[in-house]
Amino acid sequence: MDIQANLKEVIAELPTNVRLVAVSKFHPAEAIEAAYSAGQRIFGESKEQELSGKHEQLPKDIEWHFIGHLQTNKVKYIAPYIAMIHAADSYKLLVEINKQAAKHERTIPCLLEIHIAQEESKYGFTFDSCREMLRTGEWKNLNNICIAGVMGMATNTEDETEIANEFHSLKVFFDELKQKFFSDRPEFKEISMGMSHDYPIAVKEGSTMVRVGSKIFGDRNY
Numbered sequence: 001m002d003i004q005a006n007l008k009e010v011i012a013e014l015p016t017n018v019r020l021v022a023v024s025k026f027h028p029a030e031a032i033e034a035a036y037s038a039g040q041r042i043f044g045e046s047k048e049q050e051l052s053g054k055h056e057q058l059p060k061d062i063e064w065h066f067i068g069h070l071q072t073n074k075v076k077y078i079a080p081y082i083a084m085i086h087a088a089d090s091y092k093l094l095v096e097i098n099k100q101a102a103k104h105e106r107t108i109p110c111l112l113e114i115h116i117a118q119e120e121s122k123y124g125f126t127f128d129s130c131r132e133m134l135r136t137g138e139w140k141n142l143n144n145i146c147i148a149g150v151m152g153m154a155t156n157t158e159d160e161t162e163i164a165n166e167f168h169s170l171k172v173f174f175d176e177l178k179q180k181f182f183s184d185r186p187e188f189k190e191i192s193m194g195m196s197h198d199y200p201i202a203v204k205e206g207s208t209m210v211r212v213g214s215k216i217f218g219d220r221n222y
Contacts, residue, residue, distance in 0.1 A: 003031055042065060042083075079108065108146070112149075117154055191207050
């Protein structure tokens with residue numbers, strides 16, 4: 001597995017306005033070091049304990065993104081250093097991130113996870129529940145988080161038309177939120193969508209950030 005060659009191949013396919021989150025979860029520190037040596041600085045993890053171990057061990061200029069389902073009781077462990085939380089899927093979680101960020105005098109960028117897939121097992125706000133949460137305006141009092149955009153996962157299917165439609169729906173929703181709630185907030189600019197099997201489709205549909213793991217690191221060692 002030539003991690004550096006794989007990484008370069010993925011980066012070569014991405015437009016300059018799309019950032020790569022190299023999904024390193026379940027891969028050892030040595031794999032991250034190989035990608036780091038090739039210039040990659042943004043890595044995605046989804047388990048607090050695994051992330052904390054890697055954060056201790058690896059270079060401090062790595063930008064760690066938390067990309068999995070985050071339980072409120074785990075936020076305090078990552079709040080001191082996390083660069084972005086991709087899957088803020090409830091107002092309750094946003095409140096907790098804000099509380100823990102304040103303890104460290106930090107502002108943590110968060111993406112609102114939107115449920116766009118057919119699978120019930122995936123997390124996230126529905127379009128309507130997200131609109132309602134933003135409409136109440138209480139989020140504006142959370143001074144230690146920055147709502148920086150949206151994140152979504154398409155249905156795990158071979159049907160590329162369905163995947164494209166789901167990603168398109170997220171881009172349209174992002175545009176709506178930008179206009180209605182974030183027109184005066186330049187930091188609201190990210191659309192995190194696309195993984196190893198569907199990121200080329202996501203990029204075509206307006207993704208600004210792709211989360212690619214197995215295409216770079218190979219199959220995960222669980």
